[in-house]
Amino acid sequence: QQPVQSPxxxxxxEGEDAVINCSSSKALYSVHWYRQKHGEAPVFLMIxxxxxxxxxxxxxxxxxxxxxxxxxxxxxxxxxxYSGTYFCGTPDSYSGSARQLTFGSGTQLTVLP
Amino acid sequence: xxxxxxTPKFQVLKTGQSxxxxxxxxxxxxxxxxxxxxxxxxLRLIYYSASExxxxxxxxxxxxNVSRLNKREFSLRLESAAPSxxxxxxxxIRTDGYTFGSGTRLTVV
Numbered sequence: 086q087q088p089v090q091s092p093x094x095x096x097x098x099e100g101e102d103a104v105i106n107c108s109s110s111k112a113l114y115s116v117h118w119y120r121q122k123h124g125e126a127p128v129f130l131m132i133x134x135x136x137x138x139x140x141x142x143x144x145x146x147x148x149x150x151x152x153x154x155x156x157x158x159x160x161x162x163x164x165x166x167y168s169g170t171y172f173c174g175t176p177d178s179y180s181g182s183a184r185q186l187t188f189g190s191g192t193q194l195t196v197l198p
Numbered sequence: 199x200x201x202x203x204x205t206p207k208f209q210v211l212k213t214g215q216s217x218x219x220x221x222x223x224x225x226x227x228x229x230x231x232x233x234x235x236x237x238x239x240x241l242r243l244i245y246y247s248a249s250e251x252x253x254x255x256x257x258x259x260x261x262x263n264v265s266r267l268n269k270r271e272f273s274l275r276l277e278s279a280a281p282s283x284x285x286x287x288x289x290x291i292r293t294d295g296y297t298f299g300s301g302t303r304l305t306v307v
Contacts, residue, residue, distance in 0.1 A: 087240070117295050117296070119295070119296075125300075125301075126288060126298035126299065126300050126301055127241070127288075127296070127298050128298075129293075129294065129295030129296060129297065130295075131295075132294060132295050172240060172241065174241075174296075184229070184292060185231060185243055185246050185256060186243075186296065187243070187257070188233075188240045188241040188242075189240055190238060190239060190240040191240050
């Protein structure tokens with residue numbers, strides 16, 4: 086079942102902050118985050134494996150609340166290069182070697198000068 | 199997209215024609231995936247392969263077949279293309295997260 090992302094779109098000015106949420110109706114074992122620029126392939130940002138885990142990369146960080154079955158991506162002091170569509174992905178099951186992901190429908194982030 | 203190579207990058211087909219999308223990796227990973235991406239619908243899994251010699255259906259397998267030829271290569275075949283298969287197709291391997299190929303933009307007219 087597809088995770089639900091919110092908001093669907095957000096427009097920011099350079100230097101502003103944004104939060105993108107990803108929630109699931111089923112138990113989450115891990116959450117992936119990806120960014121895709123127009124006309125390009127998605128690029129892996131980070132994976133969160135444990136409930137309560139937080140990670141950061143540059144000024145992009147994420148948290149994972151296993152009990153609430155949700156994850157949030159935080160973009161701090163947005164830069165023009167942050168523009169793109171952000172996807173969360175969740176595995177279909179905890180066991181199994183393939184660990185195929187189901188992706189949310191994406192959040193389109195636009196950072197204006 | 200280093201490590202995952204997709205061919206072709208662009209293709210236009212007529213309804214009913216067949217074609218094979220090629221994917222090759224040089225990162226020696228077991229799991230490989232085919233996704234399609236349509237506007238507003240995110241990425242949907244077509245087929246995946248957990249290891250050489252095994253393949254399984256994903257969310258939207260109808261109209262497609264796959265072959266895991268060896269550990270490096272995982273191909274996707276459209277036997278009789280339909281306009282509904284107009285999409286962008288991505289091959290991926292699982293590293294820490296997924297590493298995607300650059301995609302094939304397919305139009306069926």
